[in-house]
Amino acid sequence: MGKKRDEMKEEKKKKKKGKKACCEREGLRKGAWSAEEDKILVDFITQNGQTTWRNLPRLAGLLRCGKSCRLRWTNYLRPDIKRGPFSPDEENTIIHLHSTLGNKWAAIASNLPGRTDNDIKNFWNSHLRKRFSGEVLDQTSSLSKSVDTKHESPQTRLLVQSENVRVETAESHLSSKSEDDYLLCLWNSKVGDSFPSDREGAGAQSPASQTSSYIRTIESGSRARNLSEPCKKTSFPGETDQKVKLLNCKKEAEEFGSNSDDSKSDDSSDTMLKILLDFPMGSNEMEFLQDPFDDVSTGTLH
């Protein structure tokens, strides 16, 4: 491969113009970290905590940019980082979460204590992508293609919004809970039992694809939530906001429902509503899926 690769490298170098990286601008070190640099960084953070990353290198006496320091710390030096190969459980968790969250490595990592988004990304790209990408891509593309909200009734759209908020809330909890594979729990719990129709027929499917089937069922019933893009970037919205949004959505839906005479005609929203209402609630491990309106109505919004 030698020559071709070199030529490609050169071409890429030529293409790379414009904005210089911060390290280049400031004449700072790049590339692999030395043991000494690691020690300086660890010592500094141990003594001072995490100050602003931009100032850290100067204060610590490192010839690195702040971004580089942050990356080194979060991906490698942090004391709670788990090294070594991924366990089968971790692998399953990654597969399941990736099937619903897509390439949201940070969100996936939040469910795997001690693993970084970079670790998981690398693991996926090197071990799992070949095995699963085709299957998952098919699923997500069919998800996004399958529904077109433009052609839904306003009532349905409101229910869709409501469901979006609910799913986001669930994802938010998902991302904050660290130890359990919620999708597996979901499938193995009563919720799994309540999954519609073709569970028997899907006997040969993996839990992951079965779960996806359920999500697809909701999707095809009413809405166009693109699960390959489940949430906006950095973090999930706050739960309180979610509840306010949900409350608004529900109010709107109720108002619309009382004013509308086509409520009988929308099978998809009926199905949707049924799924929502049939969702098992209770004091179990799936509590996070509990209807937030309960809290709202009892004035215990938190």
Next chain:
DNA sequence: AATCGACTCAACCGCACTATC
């Protein structure tokens, strides 16, 4: 022993988001 190619993983880059002024 030398070479090649596949693979791994740390690190970089650039974009997007949020907070602050």
Next chain:
DNA sequence: AGATAGTGCGGTTGAGTCGAT
């Protein structure tokens, strides 16, 4: 409201390693 700084994230790169030939 707009500008700027700080940070998080996902995609990509490239050096190092290892097995096959």
